[in-house]
Every structure is written in C-alpha cells, then in structure tokens.
Amino acid sequence: MSNYAIGQQYKSHTVTKGENVYRIAKRYNTTPEAIYKINPTAKDGIKEGQILAIPVVDDQEYKTHVVEKDDTVYNLSKKYNTTPEVIYNLNPEAVNGINLGQVLRIGVIEKNIEENRDVEEQIQDGKSKVLDSLKVLPEEKKIVRYITHKVRRKETLYGIAGKYKITVEDIKKENKRLYSEQIKKKDKIRIPVFAKVETPVEVVKDSIVNRLSVTTTYIIKPKDTRYNIARRHGITIGELERLNPNIDPNLPIGTEIIVPTTVFIPVEETLESGFELYEVPAKETIFNICRTVQISSDSLVKLNPFLVEGLKEGMVITIPKKDTLALDIVAQGKYLTLEDKLYNFNLKKLAVMLPFTLDTLNVETRQQTTDYLKKKPSLRIALDLYSGILIAVDSARVKGITTELNVFDTKKNNNKDYITKLINENNFDEADAVIGPLFQNNLETVAEALNKYNTPVFSPASKRESSLYDNFFQTRPTSAVLQDKIIAFVEKDSIDKNIVIIVQQSPKYEAIKAKLKAKFPEAKIARIEExxxxxxxxxxxxxxxxxxxxxxxxxxxVAMISNVTPLLNAKAESHNITLFTTDKNTAFDDDSIKNEQLSKLHMHYPSLNKEYDKEEVEGEEKKSVSPFVKRYIKEYGVEPNNWAVRGFDITYDILMRLGTADDLYHSVSFEGVTEYEETKFNYTKKIIGGYYNNAAYLIKFDNDLKLTLVE
Known part of the structure; x- marks a missing residue:
C-alpha cells in the first residue's frame, strides 16, 4: 500500500499466531508508536489474521526470535547460521545480556528482487554498478593510540561507544573476548583512538529513512528539543542523556550528539485528529497560548511534555484545533488500560523500604504485639501497605510479570546513617523501582543516594514533594493539585454564580484565601470574627x-465548621446554596459535624481516593467486590483498609508500567491516566525536581448521605 501527503510508503502485514505489535515493529525496523499511528485500533490488541499497515523504513524485513530459557547470543548465532557480531549489531541492547521474552532481530530476510523488476531497472542498476566501481573507496580508519577504560557500574558497551564516539564493533575488535562475554564492573578494556579524517560529517536528515548501525551522529537543528529528538529516535530522554552525558541543556544549534540509528518520525505524523502544529513566535507566553486555545496550562504541557523545560521562540508545539472535540479530549484525559499492552516480560526488581521496627517487636507475645501496634501508627501503616504490595505482585504474576521483591526495614524516622548503610550494602542500583520509605526525611536520603543510578523512588504516603531529585515520584496528589482540581471545576461553570469565600483566620490559610480571591475576583468575602x-x-x-x-x-x-454549616443549612431553605472546600480534612469528620447538613448542601471536595457508593440496584445499596478485595479477604481474612488498597494500587501501577515500557521514565511519557481500586495516576515532571501525580477525584455529598463521583 502507498499513501498520500509526504510520500510515505506502507506495506501490509498479516498477523500470525503469537505475534504482538512490539515483535512486528522489530521485524520491520520501526516502532510500536509508528504502527499504532497508522492502525489506531491495534492499541486495543491484535489477533491472528488481522492485516496491519506497516511504514516502510529501509524496505528490509528482519527475522525475529523470542528469547527462551537457556538462550545465548552464541547459541542463537549457531541456530540461525549467523554470527554473534551480526546479532549484536542488529540488537545493540543485547550487549547487556538477553532476557526471557525479549524479541531479537536475527538477520535480514532475503528478497528475490531481480524477478520483480523490469529490464530498464536492471540496465540502470548496471550503470550504477559501473559508476560505483570507479569511486574511490574510503580509507580504513587508522588507530593512533589506545585508551584504557575502567568499566563503572551499570555501564554498557553501547554507552561507552557513544562516550568515545566510536562503534561497539570498534571496541570488540580490540577486545576479542567481548564477542562472547559481557562487560563487568571494574573490567579494563582498550579503546582505540582513530586519526582524524578531514571529511564532511554526514548529517542525519529529518526523514523516515533509516540506516542500520549501532550509533550515528545527529546535528542539533532549530526547534529541536530533547523530547523530540528522543521520541523520533525511539528512545527515552534518560537514554539520550546517558548517550550524551555532557549535553548542553540549551541544545545549541549545530551541536553534534550521539543517537542510535532507528526510525525517524516526522512530528506531523504523530498528530491525532483534532490537533495541529503551532510555531511559537517571539515574546509568546504559555498564558497567552492557553487563553487563545482555551485549555489549561496542565493540558498544554500534557500535549507537549518538553514544555517543562520552558517555552522558546521557534518551538513547534501541538495545540487543539478550534471547533473540534480536541478540547474535550484534553480536558477529560484518556484512561490507559496497561494490562492489554504488555510486552516487556523481563524480571522486575522492586525494593520496599518501610518502618517495620522488627528489632523491637516481640511477635510471640500477642498482648505485647497488640499494645505495640496501638502505640506505633507508622508500623500499622507499613504492614497495611506491605499486605497490598504482596497482592499486587501476585496479581501482576498472573499477567505474566514476575517480580523479585526485596524488603528492607528502615526502623524509624530521620535514620540517615542506617539507610545509607543499607543502600551501600545492597544492590539498589539494579532495582527498577523503590517503594518507600514512609517518612519524607528518609525518602530524601534514598532519592539522593539512588539519583546517580537514575533509580525511581516512589513516595507512598508523604504529601511533600522533592524539589531536588529527578528520580523522586510523588504518588499522592499534593494539596495544590487537589485545590486546582476543585477550583477548575467551579471556574468552568462560575458564570451567573455568586461565589462566596469563608476562610479561617490563621496564617496557614492566607495562601488559599489569596488563591481563591485571584481566581474569583468578583467573589464576596465573609467577615469572620475573632x-x-x-x-x-x-x-x-x-x-x-x-x-x-x-x-x-x-x-x-471543628468549632468554626460546626458554626458555619448549620447557618448555611438554615439559609438553604430560602437560598440556592452549594458548599465547596479545597481540603476535606479530619475536622469535617468530627462527630459534631453532621453529615446530614453536608449532604443537604451537596458539599463538593477533592480526594486522592475514590470515596463513593460504587453500585446501587433498585434503591438498595449493593457492595461490588473487586478481584483484589476477594483475593485480599481470602489471603488475610479481612477487608483491605485504605492503606492496603494504596499499597496495591501503587505497586500494580508500577509493574504494569514496567511491562509496557523500557523503564518507568519511558512509561510516564504515555498520554493518559491509569486507574485501579481507589487511586488513579498521571505523573508529570516538574521543571525542577521529580514527578508528581496530578490525578485526583472530585466527590460530592448527594441526597440521603450518598457520596457521588463527580470527576
């Protein structure tokens, strides 16, 4: 098949038994993203006999092999009558070892081209061969000296080659054992230094044509960003930075960098229906763009993740077209079902760090244990989180994702020396993710220690973000996220509404008072007495x-709330009143605050949990029991509390993300929200610091004390 516009060529592929999009992409040297773009329904799964359109990259097809138990590169080279060198060149990542379920390219599928070409083409080829024979062959690269490189932890041949601007093959020629062995920490290898050749550097053009090699060079052009460069070369920003550890964040035009040779996807081809490209003029601001296209800044950043690095003149960004449904798409967000897109079945390594304080607990004495748990709320939370984590690991295993779980007792808060010792004595650099610790100070210690390995650290309980470490993942929506959730809800329907602000007299409430006044300048402020x-x-x-x-x-x-809510209820007899709060804290749950009054006022509030009545049949509440709850009750004999559910949701989301991406940093580039038992996740990168979860719920009290999910 051929297709339109920019002359992109396509071919058809009939899906065979056992194939998935990832393996098909490997065969045709393209990416799953490119296949999904042409075949949107493939995101929901593919089946045997289905016909897919595949973008033609270099008009080559490759034999593929799914790695099985006991496979090695050497054995596969014998099985397919090739060499380890060919397999490594076709699969640069294999230099780090191969894993069960990994898809490898084994060799090129030969085609009988001569049978399908006319005489004129053959004559033309003959002329070309004659001309080629008259060309001067390039001289062999001359080695002028060697450098001894000591291998550091987590280094790969691929990365070392990029560092010295040579190929993996150049290194292997000087270190023959590397054709059959993998490099290890503290290995010393010879790096050849070649004489400089005064020839112009070939610039990789922004096209979909691909040249097969281990690495190549790329020249920074106007409008380039790290996100676009990484995306169009099929890698993550983290991988791009590992290839170019000294890359200038400003990306000066003309700078030469190292990239893997893979599919180049023009930005136009990644656009979905209802969106268009917009070139940023001089002195443009994010505020002006958002006002023009009528979307929030969060939605604009979701469409263009590289904007966290700032808006620059000449950037080309994606915006919704006017008079389309694109605005609704951005506003509502997309929900991702990761279980349907699993392809990375390598063993996942998780570390759990929680304050179990097992050294001071005598579990053999029941009464002492009970008393101890009552006095140690942090231990109760840790045990509940851990129980949910175990169920998540088992649930992921059913989906084909196996996990090596390592558990560490952090003992207490502010335990920096002990935690540092834990990290130094264990292989945390090999972990795909760390869940915990519970306390913020300990979290900062772990994030700092593991930042050099780029190991993601997930905060399961703390509301505080980290402004220091890029590997910090805040799983709980912050107070600012929750505030913005309900303010945005009110703001989009505030026309013809009388907005009233009633705020406690306290320094801690000055910020939210100022924020509400700024958002609703016409609002009326109620006078609060001493x-x-x-x-x-x-x-x-x-x-x-x-x-x-x-x-x-x-x-x-509590006293103020119990004073205000009865007054509002009395006025609700003659006035149309709806109550809102940006923070439904524990004061609202006090016995002196009547839920009947909150229900009558239809109080709306943001929540990190899905607090609502899930199912109602014929006017009678019927509790729906999820597979997680059933499994939890079967395992522990009780229903899970909020912390157990939270442990499950965080861990299961991590494992599903690892199963559908190269790593967690790759997974957060996916557009959309994931949702499980009572939590949803949508991680966004801060300009300075790590990632925060900007997904939250909006709940309201409905009639008869019923809780309803609004958003």
Whole structure:
C-alpha cells in the first residue's frame, strides 16, 4: 500500500499466531508508536489474521526470535547460521545480556528482487554498478593510540561507544573476548583512538529513512528539543542523556550528539485528529497560548511534555484545533488500560523500604504485639501497605510479570546513617523501582543516594514533594493539585454564580484565601470574627437570593465548621446554596459535624481516593467486590483498609508500567491516566525536581448521605 501527503510508503502485514505489535515493529525496523499511528485500533490488541499497515523504513524485513530459557547470543548465532557480531549489531541492547521474552532481530530476510523488476531497472542498476566501481573507496580508519577504560557500574558497551564516539564493533575488535562475554564492573578494556579524517560529517536528515548501525551522529537543528529528538529516535530522554552525558541543556544549534540509528518520525505524523502544529513566535507566553486555545496550562504541557523545560521562540508545539472535540479530549484525559499492552516480560526488581521496627517487636507475645501496634501508627501503616504490595505482585504474576521483591526495614524516622548503610550494602542500583520509605526525611536520603543510578523512588504516603531529585515520584496528589482540581471545576461553570469565600483566620490559610480571591475576583468575602466565628448578619450580606450561591469553606477548626454549616443549612431553605472546600480534612469528620447538613448542601471536595457508593440496584445499596478485595479477604481474612488498597494500587501501577515500557521514565511519557481500586495516576515532571501525580477525584455529598463521583 502507498499513501498520500509526504510520500510515505506502507506495506501490509498479516498477523500470525503469537505475534504482538512490539515483535512486528522489530521485524520491520520501526516502532510500536509508528504502527499504532497508522492502525489506531491495534492499541486495543491484535489477533491472528488481522492485516496491519506497516511504514516502510529501509524496505528490509528482519527475522525475529523470542528469547527462551537457556538462550545465548552464541547459541542463537549457531541456530540461525549467523554470527554473534551480526546479532549484536542488529540488537545493540543485547550487549547487556538477553532476557526471557525479549524479541531479537536475527538477520535480514532475503528478497528475490531481480524477478520483480523490469529490464530498464536492471540496465540502470548496471550503470550504477559501473559508476560505483570507479569511486574511490574510503580509507580504513587508522588507530593512533589506545585508551584504557575502567568499566563503572551499570555501564554498557553501547554507552561507552557513544562516550568515545566510536562503534561497539570498534571496541570488540580490540577486545576479542567481548564477542562472547559481557562487560563487568571494574573490567579494563582498550579503546582505540582513530586519526582524524578531514571529511564532511554526514548529517542525519529529518526523514523516515533509516540506516542500520549501532550509533550515528545527529546535528542539533532549530526547534529541536530533547523530547523530540528522543521520541523520533525511539528512545527515552534518560537514554539520550546517558548517550550524551555532557549535553548542553540549551541544545545549541549545530551541536553534534550521539543517537542510535532507528526510525525517524516526522512530528506531523504523530498528530491525532483534532490537533495541529503551532510555531511559537517571539515574546509568546504559555498564558497567552492557553487563553487563545482555551485549555489549561496542565493540558498544554500534557500535549507537549518538553514544555517543562520552558517555552522558546521557534518551538513547534501541538495545540487543539478550534471547533473540534480536541478540547474535550484534553480536558477529560484518556484512561490507559496497561494490562492489554504488555510486552516487556523481563524480571522486575522492586525494593520496599518501610518502618517495620522488627528489632523491637516481640511477635510471640500477642498482648505485647497488640499494645505495640496501638502505640506505633507508622508500623500499622507499613504492614497495611506491605499486605497490598504482596497482592499486587501476585496479581501482576498472573499477567505474566514476575517480580523479585526485596524488603528492607528502615526502623524509624530521620535514620540517615542506617539507610545509607543499607543502600551501600545492597544492590539498589539494579532495582527498577523503590517503594518507600514512609517518612519524607528518609525518602530524601534514598532519592539522593539512588539519583546517580537514575533509580525511581516512589513516595507512598508523604504529601511533600522533592524539589531536588529527578528520580523522586510523588504518588499522592499534593494539596495544590487537589485545590486546582476543585477550583477548575467551579471556574468552568462560575458564570451567573455568586461565589462566596469563608476562610479561617490563621496564617496557614492566607495562601488559599489569596488563591481563591485571584481566581474569583468578583467573589464576596465573609467577615469572620475573632475566634473563627461567623455571625448570621455577616452571612446575609454575602448571599444572593436570585443567584446560585457557591460557597467555599476553608477551615480545620471543628468549632468554626460546626458554626458555619448549620447557618448555611438554615439559609438553604430560602437560598440556592452549594458548599465547596479545597481540603476535606479530619475536622469535617468530627462527630459534631453532621453529615446530614453536608449532604443537604451537596458539599463538593477533592480526594486522592475514590470515596463513593460504587453500585446501587433498585434503591438498595449493593457492595461490588473487586478481584483484589476477594483475593485480599481470602489471603488475610479481612477487608483491605485504605492503606492496603494504596499499597496495591501503587505497586500494580508500577509493574504494569514496567511491562509496557523500557523503564518507568519511558512509561510516564504515555498520554493518559491509569486507574485501579481507589487511586488513579498521571505523573508529570516538574521543571525542577521529580514527578508528581496530578490525578485526583472530585466527590460530592448527594441526597440521603450518598457520596457521588463527580470527576
């Protein structure tokens, strides 16, 4: 098949039994992303006999092999009548070893071209061969000296070759044992230094044509970003930076960098229906762009993740077209079902670091254990999280994802020396992810120690972010994320509403008060007396009988909440009142605060958990039991609490992401939200620091004390 516009060529492929998109991409030297772009329905799975359109890269097809138990590169070379050198050249990542389930290219599928060409083409080929024979052959590279390189932890031949701007084959020729052995930490290998040849460097053009080799050079051009370069070469930003450890973050035009040779995907081909490209003019701002296309800054960054590095003149970004459904697509977000897209079945290595304090617990004495647990809330949380983690590991195993789980006791808060010793004595650099510790200070210690290995560290409980470490993943939506969730909800429907702000008198509430006033400049501020008391006469001044009154109540003072909510309920007899809060803290759960009053006011609040009545049949509540809950009850004999559910959701999401990507940094580039039992995840990179989860729920009290999921 051939197709349109830019002259892109396609061929058809009939899916055979056992194939998946990843393996097909390997065969045709393209990427799953390129195949999904042409065949959108393939994202939902493919089946035997289905016909897919495949982009033609170099008009070559490759034999592929799925690695089985006891396979080695040497054995496969014998089996397929080739050499280890060919397999390594076709699969540069294999220099680090091969893993069960990995798809390897083994060799080129030969084609009988002569039978399908006419005489004129053959004559033309003959002329070309004569001309080629008259060309001067390039001189063999001359070695002028050698460098001894000591292999460091996690280094690969691929990365070392990139560092010295040579190929893997150049290194192997001078270190013959590397044709059959893998490099190890502290190995010393010879690196050839070649004489400089005064020939122009061939620039890799921005096209979909591919040249097969281990690495090549690329010249930075105007409008390039790290994200675009990495995406169009089929690698992650982290991998690009590992190939170019000294890369200038400003990407000066004309700079030469190292990239793997793979499929180049023009930006136009990655656009979905309803979107278009926009070239950033001088003095443009993100605020102006968002106002013009009528989307939030978060949505714009989701469409263009590289914007976390800043907006620059000449950038080409993706924006929604006007008068299309694209705005709805951005606003609502897409939900990802990762279980349907698994392809990376390598063994996953997780480390769990929680404060079990087992050295001071006598588990043989039941009463002492019970008393100890009552006095140690951190231990109770740790045990609940861990119980959910175990169920997640077992659930992922059913999907084909096996996990090596290593558990470490962090003992107590502010335990830097002990945790540093733990890390130094164990192979944390080999972990795909670390879950924990529980306390922020210990989290910072772990993130700092593992940042040099780029090992992701997930915070399971703390609400605080890290502004220092790029490998820090904040799983709980922060207070700012929760605030923005409900403010955005009110903001998009605030026309003809009387916005009222009732805020506790306290320095800690000045920031949210200022934020609400900035978002709703026409809002009315209720006067609060000393002692955080609201008089009815002051409430009357800010309410409107003719308009719906949307009231923000911001407080953690039980006395103030128990004073304000009855007043609002009384006024609800004559006024249309809806209650909102950006923080439903524990004060709202106090016995003196009546849920009946919150229900009557239809109070809306943001939540990190899916707190709602999940199923109702014929007016009678019916509790739906998920497979996780069933498995948990079977394993432990009780229903899981919020911390157990949280442990499951975080861990299962990590394992599913690892099963559908090269690593966790690759997985967070996927557009969309993942959701499990009571939590959803959508990780976004901060400009300075790590990743935060900007996915949250919006809950409201409905009639008859029923909780309803709004968003």
């Amino acid at each position: 002692g955080n008391y609201l008089y009815e006469v002051h409430l009357n001044k800010v309410l409107d009988e003719k308009k719906p009154n949307w009231v923000f109540l911001e407080s953690d003072d």
